[in-house]
Amino acid sequence: ETGVTQSPTHLIKTRGQQVTLRCSSQSGHNTVSWYQQALGQGPQFIFQYYREEENGRGNFPPRFSGLQFPNYSSELNVNALELDDSALYLCASSPGLAEHQETQYFGPGTRLLVL
Amino acid sequence: GEDVEQSLFLSVREGDSSVINCTYTDSSSTYLYWYKQEPGAGLQLLTYIFSNMDMKQDQRLTVLLNKKDKHLSLRIADTQTGDSAIYFCAESWTDKLIFGTGTRLQVFP
Numbered sequence: 001e002t003g004v005t006q007s008p009t010h011l012i013k014t015r016g017q018q019v020t021l022r023c024s025s026q027s028g029h030n031t032v033s034w035y036q037q038a039l040g041q042g043p044q045f046i047f048q049y050y051r052e053e054e055n056g057r058g059n060f061p062p063r064f065s066g067l068q069f070p071n072y073s074s075e076l077n078v079n080a081l082e083l084d085d086s087a088l089y090l091c092a093s094s095p096g097l098a099e100h101q102e103t104q105y106f107g108p109g110t111r112l113l114v115l
Numbered sequence: 116g117e118d119v120e121q122s123l124f125l126s127v128r129e130g131d132s133s134v135i136n137c138t139y140t141d142s143s144s145t146y147l148y149w150y151k152q153e154p155g156a157g158l159q160l161l162t163y164i165f166s167n168m169d170m171k172q173d174q175r176l177t178v179l180l181n182k183k184d185k186h187l188s189l190r191i192a193d194t195q196t197g198d199s200a201i202y203f204c205a206e207s208w209t210d211k212l213i214f215g216t217g218t219r220l221q222v223f224p
Contacts, residue, residue, distance in 0.1 A: 002159075033212075035212075041216060042119075042203055042217055043203075045211035090157055107157050
């Protein structure tokens with residue numbers, strides 16, 4: 001158990017819709033990162049938030065956006081869903097301390113299916 | 116650019132050792148990681164190695180790092196059926212982790 005939780009566990013949407021995925025980080029972890037894992041692939045970095053500010057972004061379009069809240073929770077929002085957005089979405093939190101600050105602990109993921 | 120490569124599949128007999136290999140491209144990575152993913156689940160951090168180390172042992176797991184060749188390996192001693200999963204190596208790069216495509220380990224009796 002990493003202490004990182006995600007909701008919902010599964011979700012089905014149709015093309016063009018919008019979706020919000022939620023993550024609750026470990027208490028005290030200032031950094032949260034989101035990843036997309038397509039079937040048969042490794043996770044791909046979407047973006048990272050540190051103390052409620054975006055701290056880096058991968059090669060994803062602006063319709064992928066996020067928020068981080070002071071209570072260690074965060075959201076991933078995806079607008080105008082496309083079929084290729086079907087994937088497992090993982091959030092990961094890290095301590096943000098000097099030592100091992102990069103070590104990321106993953107939640108169980110949300111599996112999104114876009115029809 | 117950053118790229119992490121792994122072989123796709125490994126099959127071993129229960130009780131044997133498994134060795135999963137990985138190559139990476141970014142020599143400035145601070146840490147290198149091994150994660151385990153079971154079917155339908157998220158990623159479980161198995162172990163990590165700091166880039167100035169050559170080897171790290173943690174119970175049945177041994178990580179070897181060859182910085183010159185940018186090669187990382189994970190050895191699992193006395194492999195059990197419960198070790199069947201997909202194993203990802205990952206390198207840290209600025210604010211993110213770069214993952215390989217994963218190696219599916221199948222353990223047969």
